Amino acid sequence: MDNRFFDNWATQVRKGMLELCILNAIKGTSLYGYDIVRKLRGIEGLVISEGTIYPILSRLKKEGLLKTTIKESTEGPPRKYYELTDKGTTILNAMNDYWTDIKTGTEKLKREE
Amino acid sequence: MINLTQEARIHLDKYLNEVRTSLAGCSVDVDDILGDINDHIESELHDLNEPASFDQLDEVLKRLGDPQQWVPPEEISSWRKMIQRLRKGPEDWRLAYLAFALLAVSIYINPERFFLWIRLLAFPLRAPLWLGEILLSYPSQTILLLASFILARAAIAASRNPHDLRGQKWLLYPPLIVTYILLLIFLLGFAPLAMLAFWAPKYIAELKELASGLHNSQSARAKATITSITIAATGLWWIILGVLSIPRPHYVRVVFRPFAEWFGRKHAAILICIGLLLLLISLLIINE
Numbered sequence A: 001m002d003n004r005f006f007d008n009w010a011t012q013v014r015k016g017m018l019e020l021c022i023l024n025a026i027k028g029t030s031l032y033g034y035d036i037v038r039k040l041r042g043i044e045g046l047v048i049s050e051g052t053i054y055p056i057l058s059r060l061k062k063e064g065l066l067k068t069t070i071k072e073s074t075e076g077p078p079r080k081y082y083e084l085t086d087k088g089t090t091i092l093n094a095m096n097d098y099w100t101d102i103k104t105g106t107e108k109l110k111r112e113e
Numbered sequence B: 001m002i003n004l005t006q007e008a009r010i011h012l013d014k015y016l017n018e019v020r021t022s023l024a025g026c027s028v029d030v031d032d033i034l035g036d037i038n039d040h041i042e043s044e045l046h047d048l049n050e051p052a053s054f055d056q057l058d059e060v061l062k063r064l065g066d067p068q069q070w071v072p073p074e075e076i077s078s079w080r081k082m083i084q085r086l087r088k089g090p091e092d093w094r095l096a097y098l099a100f101a102l103l104a105v106s107i108y109i110n111p112e113r114f115f116l117w118i119r120l121l122a123f124p125l126r127a128p129l130w131l132g133e134i135l136l137s138y139p140s141q142t143i144l145l146l147a148s149f150i151l152a153r154a155a156i157a158a159s160r161n162p163h164d165l166r167g168q169k170w171l172l173y174p175p176l177i178v179t180y181i182l183l184l185i186f187l188l189g190f191a192p193l194a195m196l197a198f199w200a201p202k203y204i205a206e207l208k209e210l211a212s213g214l215h216n217s218q219s220a221r222a223k224a225t226i227t228s229i230t231i232a233a234t235g236l237w238w239i240i241l242g243v244l245s246i247p248r249p250h251y252v253r254v255v256f257r258p259f260a261e262w263f264g265r266k267h268a269a270i271l272i273c274i275g276l277l278l279l280l281i282s283l284l285i286i287n288e
Helices: A003-026 A033-041 A050-062 A086-112 B006-023 B030-045 B054-064 B078-088 B091-109 B111-120 B127-137 B139-158 B166-199 B201-212 B220-245 B249-255 B265-287
Strands: A066-073 A076-084
Touching: A003 A033, A003 A050, A003 A076, A003 A086, A033 A050, A033 A076, A033 B030, A050 A066, A050 B030, A050 B054, A076 A086, A076 B030, B006 B030, B006 B054, B030 B054, B078 B091, B091 B111, B091 B139, B091 B166, B139 B166, B166 B220, B220 B249, B220 B265, B249 B265
Parallel strands: none
Antiparallel strands: A066 A076
């Protein structure tokens, strides 16, 4: 297999999927950064460098999809918790619907082979 | 506050500086991210009963990964991209910046002489006569141009896709074009004159006078003879070049990469035909 082609393609797929997965991980709850990393660790092939998640969180916050609150912690200093804004929830629903359509279409193509 | 050994503390400070440098100029909030990174490391190491060692911290940092790879290239400003590429590569970009910088320096140290070369292109018949003098009279400029050219060729060789250089074109093409033009003038024009200078030095002096417009003292016959010999020598040389290129057109493509990918046997044959035409013209001039 041409590894370079596959590696480039996988990188592009990961770029798009990471934002969707981060938003889905936070949906309906309030998580701090490390919790989000731990949740996404379980998805094989999604996270190559755990640090990539933090610039994405910062960007999503800048875009207005996430908001942060500082909460006291029993395990150390106060922690910053992320949760979805109303705009984030709306956009996440649209992203999930889009992803479902793409996934359904792709599965259909695979079955036709 | 994370409890670390002295060695681990230094390692962490270095890593955080790298995060700050890599993310500067991006659309993200660097202080926010640094806070998140510190929280992450704190969470990973909070179970330890003693200060975390260098190795323990390093394991966490390895999982966090290289900060340079965290942000997509399209989010980084052009200026920041340039600095990152100069510091850490990839090699083809670093070479491209250096090649362009050397060209800029070679122009800067003597812009008048550099642009003299460009003016010579307006007088292609004169260019070969003065090429040698110009190149040798200011050797530092020539050396810098040569170094710039070598680095540009190295950048193309190191590039993942030499046939699609994209943004690198703007850095690599100027030193390549300048050098290739000079090389073409040398190969097509200077070389036959150099041969004639070797066999008939007096002829070159007379040709220079003719080219400079100082030919009033010469007879029409002498002018015709000089012109005819020049054209014949050039024609003969172009025929030789064409004949040598026909079995090996890839040599031309390699020498003039990436501008001569189209060169083939057909073009070598065209060169021979033009050479024959020049010989014919020289005969016509001498017979008038």
